Amino acid sequence: MVEQITKGIKISVKTKYNGTNYRNNRLFYTFAYIITIKNTSSNTVKLTDRFWKIYDSLNKTEIVSGEGVVGQTPILKPNDVYTYSSGCFLESNMGAMKGFYTMINLETYDQFKVYIPIFQLTTPVLLN
Template identity: 65%
Template sequence: MFQQITKGIKISVKTVYNGTIYRGYMQHYAFSYFVTIKNDSKETVQLLERFWAIYDSLNDTEYVEGEGVVGQTPVIKPNEEYNYRSNCFLMSSIGAMGGNYKMINTKTSEEFLVDIPTFQLTTTPTLN
């Protein structure tokens, strides 16, 4: 598990390799990642936006940004957490993801970035 804390917001990420799939005529490696956002601060926050850098050893780095996560902009009170699952498809068996969430303090309206730790996406090792 990969973890990082920024301004009292703890991000934890776990990954799972799901096997290969074909998209069109190209084989891709499918991964799921499970994110827990825990609010260890004393303020209520809301996740507004996400930014991801997706590294694929056989492809250019892809950047993804947009509103919320999995269609939601969750409000997270102190000592609460929000969990979600998403997926990533790589052309190679080795990659990584990292980025940040834009959050807002619902009391002060201060916006701030929370780092998402860079985590590895790798298939199950094979022994010769």
């Protein structure tokens, strides 16, 4: 698990290899990632947007951005925890992801970025 705290918002990431899958007659390696967001600050915040860089060891980089996460824009009061799961497809059996969430402090209406630490996506065979 990797963790990082930005402005009192703690991001924890766990990953899981989910095997292979075919899409459009091409083989992909599928990975799940579970993100836990904990508000350790004294302010109420709202996650509004996400930005991801997904790196494939075949030198491909995919950018994913948009509103919220998994269709939600969670509000976290102090000490609240929000967890969600998502996934990605890679053409190779090794890659990584990193990014940030855009959040708003609902007391001051200041916008800020919360960084998601880089985490590895690796098949179990490569871990031995």
